[in-house]
Amino acid sequence: MAEKNMPEVPAQQSQEEINEILRLRREKLAQLVQDGNDPFTITKYDVTHHSDAIKADFDALEGQEVSIAGRMMAKRIMGKASFCNVQDFGGSIQCYVARDMVGEEPYKAFKKYDIGDIVGVRGEVFRTKTGEISVKAVSVTLLSKSLQVLPEKYHGLTNTDMRYRQRYADLIVNPEVKDTFKKRSQILRELRSYLDGKSFLEVDTPILTPFEIGAAARPFLTHHNTLDMDMVLRIETELYLKRLIVGGMDRVYEVGRIFRNEGMDTKHNPEFTTIELYQAYTDYHGMMDLVEEMMKTVAQNVCGTLQITYQGKEIDLSHWERMTMVEAVKKYSGVDFAAIASDEEAVEAAKAHNVALPEIPTKGAILAEFFDAFVEENLIQPTFIYDYPVENSPLAKRKVDDPAFTERFEYFINAMEFGNAFSELNDPIDQKGRFERQVAERKALDPSCKAQVDYDYITALEYGLPPTGGLGFGVDRLVMLLTDSASIRDVLLFPTMKPLGGEAAARAEATQPAEKAETKPAEKIDFSNVKIEPLFEEMVDFETFSKSDFRAVKIEACEAVPKSKKLLKFILNDGTARRRTILSGIHEYYEPEELVGKTAIAIVNLPPRKMMGIDSEGMLISAVHEENGREGLNLLMVDDRIPAGAKLY
Numbered sequence: 001m002a003e004k005n006m007p008e009v010p011a012q013q014s015q016e017e018i019n020e021i022l023r024l025r026r027e028k029l030a031q032l033v034q035d036g037n038d039p040f041t042i043t044k045y046d047v048t049h050h051s052d053a054i055k056a057d058f059d060a061l062e063g064q065e066v067s068i069a070g071r072m073m074a075k076r077i078m079g080k081a082s083f084c085n086v087q088d089f090g091g092s093i094q095c096y097v098a099r100d101m102v103g104e105e106p107y108k109a110f111k112k113y114d115i116g117d118i119v120g121v122r123g124e125v126f127r128t129k130t131g132e133i134s135v136k137a138v139s140v141t142l143l144s145k146s147l148q149v150l151p152e153k154y155h156g157l158t159n160t161d162m163r164y165r166q167r168y169a170d171l172i173v174n175p176e177v178k179d180t181f182k183k184r185s186q187i188l189r190e191l192r193s194y195l196d197g198k199s200f201l202e203v204d205t206p207i208l209t210p211f212e213i214g215a216a217a218r219p220f221l222t223h224h225n226t227l228d229m230d231m232v233l234r235i236e237t238e239l240y241l242k243r244l245i246v247g248g249m250d251r252v253y254e255v256g257r258i259f260r261n262e263g264m265d266t267k268h269n270p271e272f273t274t275i276e277l278y279q280a281y282t283d284y285h286g287m288m289d290l291v292e293e294m295m296k297t298v299a300q301n302v303c304g305t306l307q308i309t310y311q312g313k314e315i316d317l318s319h320w321e322r323m324t325m326v327e328a329v330k331k332y333s334g335v336d337f338a339a340i341a342s343d344e345e346a347v348e349a350a351k352a353h354n355v356a357l358p359e360i361p362t363k364g365a366i367l368a369e370f371f372d373a374f375v376e377e378n379l380i381q382p383t384f385i386y387d388y389p390v391e392n393s394p395l396a397k398r399k400v401d402d403p404a405f406t407e408r409f410e411y412f413i414n415a416m417e418f419g420n421a422f423s424e425l426n427d428p429i430d431q432k433g434r435f436e437r438q439v440a441e442r443k444a445l446d447p448s449c450k451a452q453v454d455y456d457y458i459t460a461l462e463y464g465l466p467p468t469g470g471l472g473f474g475v476d477r478l479v480m481l482l483t484d485s486a487s488i489r490d491v492l493l494f495p496t497m498k499p500l501g502g503e504a505a506a507r508a509e510a511t512q513p514a515e516k517a518e519t520k521p522a523e524k525i526d527f528s529n530v531k532i533e534p535l536f537e538e539m540v541d542f543e544t545f546s547k548s549d550f551r552a553v554k555i556e557a558c559e560a561v562p563k564s565k566k567l568l569k570f571i572l573n574d575g576t577a578r579r580r581t582i583l584s585g586i587h588e589y590y591e592p593e594e595l596v597g598k599t600a601i602a603i604v605n606l607p608p609r610k611m612m613g614i615d616s617e618g619m620l621i622s623a624v625h626e627e628n629g630r631e632g633l634n635l636l637m638v639d640d641r642i643p644a645g646a647k648l649y
Contacts, residue, residue: 018149025114029145037109039142045069045120052090054125055133061125066135068093069120069143071172073150077111084113086121086135091175094134095121101138109142116146116172160487161597164495177490183302184479184491188255190298191275191475198290200251200277205240207233207257211452217260220270221450230450233259237276238395238472239457242424245278245468246460253277255475263559264593266487266571267416270496273475278424282469284396284407287421288384291411291471292320295382302482310414310484312577317382320411324387325371333374337367356613359445364389364404373613379412394434396422413481419473426468428461487557498593531626549605550621550648551575552638558592561612568592569614574604575645583616589633601636601648 032038048067070088081098099107101123113119123137151169163170163177171178192202208231212219219232237256244252258274279286299306299317306317323331330336333353340346346363350356355373358365367389379385386409390398396406407423425431435453442451479491489495556579557571566585574580582602601621608615621636 021149022147025147028112029147039145042143045141045143050088050090051093054093058125058133064125065123066125067120067122068135072113072115072117072119075115086119094132095137096134097137097140101136102140106140110140113142114146116148116150117142118144164489165497167493180483180485180491181493183483186302187298187479187482188475190301194294194297195253195277200253201249203244203252203254205237205254209234212450218262220259220261235260238470239454241276241278242465242468243457243460245280246463246465250280264496265557265559267477268559269488269492274472275475276472278468278470280466280468283423283467284386284409284421284469287469287471288409291419299482308482310481311486313380313414315381315413320382320384322384322386325367325385328375328385329367329370332378333370335370354610360441362391364391368392369613376412377415379415382411382413384409384411394438395425397425416477418477419471421469421471424465424468424470426461426465428458431461432458498591529628548603551602551604552642552644552646553600553602554644555595555598555600558595560587560592564612567612570620572602573644575643580604580617581615582618582620583611583614584620586622586633586635590635598637599640599642601638
């Protein structure tokens with residue numbers, strides 16, 4: 001009997017049926033305990049082989065006895081003989097269980113086992129008449145009783161929100177997810193191997209820091225009771241690593257967890273992994289060469305090729321383009337910042353091209369805005385963008401021939417930034433001045449900001465930092481690229497999620513098995529203080545109304561728009577091959593993370609409208625009312641069973 005002929009998942013079941021199954025499973029466990037066969041008392045089981053090894057070495061193992069253990073994912077009872085499918089870390093394998101081989105009583109016990117139970121199987125490796133490599137059992141041991149019902153692969157665990165919340169179940173029923181995280185581990189091994197081979201030393205630096213250090217990002221705050229002092233979770237590892245270069249460690253790197261209390265979308269999670277490395281006696285050109293060689297090495301070793309596919313696009317990692325930021329902006333916007341002489345001219349250029357002005361509208365800062373508006377989306381193939389303005393590069397060395405720019409680069413693939421590198425600033429006087437200006441500017445914009453100048457780092461520079469090249473890149477984004485994963489949450493085992501509450505919790509509970517079905521009273525809502533707008537008196541003819549294209553859209557990503565207190569940026573699946581961007585001023589009512597994965601309604605045939613320099617391609621529908629003199633708003637969200645692109649009539 002071949003594995004492919006066995007039922008992969010049970011038929012979709014009602015909540016009542018699931019509750020009954022759960023009751024029966026607990027009864028089975030109680031009976032096992034009563035009979036002295038409590039599986040939870042077993043502390044070990046000798047495993048000799050995994051399923052993938054058995055299949056790979058079948059010629060050598062045929063006829064040999066093996067011992068495997070894993071989760072029973074399918075079972076087919078056929079009288080005196082049965083088949084089951086056991087899934088372990090290596091994959092899955094079919095097991096043949098016959099009464100005459102295991103004994104009458106053990107066979108009776110086996111027939112009562114449930115899908116999801118953890119079992120150990122000892123038996124002979126053989127091939128069935130249909131050619132299926134299998135194990136002919138001589139004993140089957142129940143190692144752990146599953147008291148839950150496995151989610152159905154095609155019905156119960158396709159909702160991305162629940163997959164991220166219950167990663168353990170996701171890993172059980174979606175083997176491709178397990179493969180992604182195996183590859184993530186391989187990528188980290190290859191990165192370490194490459195850097196170790198270049199004589200870099202792996203180190204660890206503090207995660208808890210006394211104040212905001214380095215990058216311009218909002219930190220997570222905490223308090224150390226013994227020292228009675230506020231502390232922050234690090235937003236980068238840079239300044240500690242460069243202290244080590246000062247101390248004579250010429251090549252160092254750290255695989256570090258970073259924490260930033262900021263927006264979430266397909267590319268950002270508040271907790272993520274970076275690698276930062278520093279090499280004495282080289283510059284940012286040396287770092288470019290290192291990045292290119294490292295990326296080619298890792299991709300070749302992990303994927304077996306430098307021509308990869310990411311989200312439908314062919315990416316050639318064998319060729320890397322190099323452009324200055326000024327060259328890139330000129331190429332894609334037509335504006336030559338080399339010919340702009342003053343901040344005032346830059347402001348006029350921004351207004352003429354509908355580019356958002358930064359808080360402090362200097363020429364360099366506006367150049368960076370032009371880059372965001374015109375260039376980044378075009379950088380599909382691997383590209384280095386170098387020579388950044390000094391305004392947004394506080395830790396990079398100025399260019400000797402043009403002090404308005406720094407020796408800094410970022411590299412991009414598929415319109416996404418993957419890493420950032422500098423010729424590190426080693427002038428303590430210049431560094432001190434930049435730090436003090438940066439902190440003053442941040443406090444002017446946000447008086448509650450706890451940023452401070454890291455004067456100890458200035459002291460370290462005064463001892464002498466040699467010419468140094470530095471690089472930082474996101475491991476999670478690299479994993480996304482090499483595993484063809486659309487979202488950062490797909491490559492994090494446990495992405496940051498907002499706890500379910502209220503109505504959301506009720507919906508989640510309804511999708512999960514429960515020991516006993518309970519009827520909850522409907523929530524009573526007081527509408528006595530609610531005011532709504534009067535209905536329009538003017539009639540609209542049907543033909544005019546029907547020109548508005550209302551569609552169901554899936555919210556794939558959502559993030560706060562920088563420098564805006566109201567706007568959220570949505571990336572939407574509208575049923576077409578491309579993703580739609582819509583901005584909506586509802587941040588007062590929703591946090592971005594609670595909307596990801598939801599199904600909403602949008603008008604998709606409105607002309608694009610610039611908002612904060614971003615094209616908003618439509619309008620999300622919300623219900624607005626007034627309550628106690630304050631505006632209330634509810635984003636219109638519908639049943640997740642409605643597919644993306646479904647048209648409203």
